Amino acid sequence: MAVEAAGLTAGDARIRGARAPGGMGPMIRLVFGLRGPRRPVLGREYAGRVVAVGAGMTQFRVGDAVFGITDGMHMGAHAEFVCVKATGLILPRPETLSVPEAAAFFFGGLTAADFLLDQCALQPGERVLVVGATGAVGSAAVQIAHHHGAHVTALASAENLDLARQLGADVAQDYRTAPPPGPFDVILDVPGVMPDALARLADCGRLGLITADLPSMLGAMLRPGRGEGRRLCANVIKETRQAMARLMALHEAAAYRPLIGSVFPLSEIALAHAQADSGHKRGNLVIEMAPKA
Incomplete structure (x- = not known):
């Protein structure tokens, strides 16, 4: 899939810096990397377009606008392309959401x-x-x-x-x-x-x-x-297709729209991380893979 935009969250900033709330540091390092992120390309939430489909996949076609969350802790959305399962946490992208809003939706x-x-x-x-x-x-x-x-x-x-x-x-x-x-x-x-x-x-x-x-x-x-x-x-949230469908229903009822704070081109991702590290960002931070013309 070609990524058009991806959310950059406080979680991405914590993983990059191996920072976590009290007592969670060793767990973060064990899961994501002892000296630095095991996966150098971070990011989980994305909006993009399908550029290729695997054999037997019928849920999506090349050119479809989609948005979703990468599988498990694989991350990789802060890149121009990412491979995701068509049966995973991915949905058709509605016209009611802009590309940055779709990237920050979940x-x-x-x-x-x-x-x-x-x-x-x-x-x-x-x-x-x-x-x-x-x-x-x-x-x-x-x-x-x-x-x-x-x-x-x-x-x-x-x-x-x-x-x-x-x-x-x-x-x-x-x-x-x-x-x-x-x-x-x-x-x-x-x-x-x-x-x-x-x-x-x-x-x-x-x-x-x-x-x-x-x-x-x-x-x-x-x-x-x-x-x-x-x-x-204080439990871990559920990331399921049912939870995604409920959030989409809230959006369709005009009850939820992601608040977009700042949008950065991929070339300025370091500035986006600095803003996430500040602890005072407004709304969601979004990375665009290609700057607007």
């Missing part, structure tokens, strides 16, 4: 939907706090929570408060000020920076930790209960 959307709808079991009318509300995951979470009838409070930088409201937040607050007291039924902490989040939960509230350290992940799996029915959610 990372934030799948993560937000899994945490909000599956792990935290969000219900209409519940009070939701999204920490880091205008990044790739946070911007998707605000949209999805709003669509499901939640009252959404967004924490973001002062310059992004209007954007958070446009995404669907009922209340938008500068993260540099004192956090809202709550209580909240669901708190989605994307960067994992709110140390007192559990104390701001209502009884039976759920805390979704997108960026969780090893103790938090083990706690979520082994001891999910926290005081008065409060629950910690």
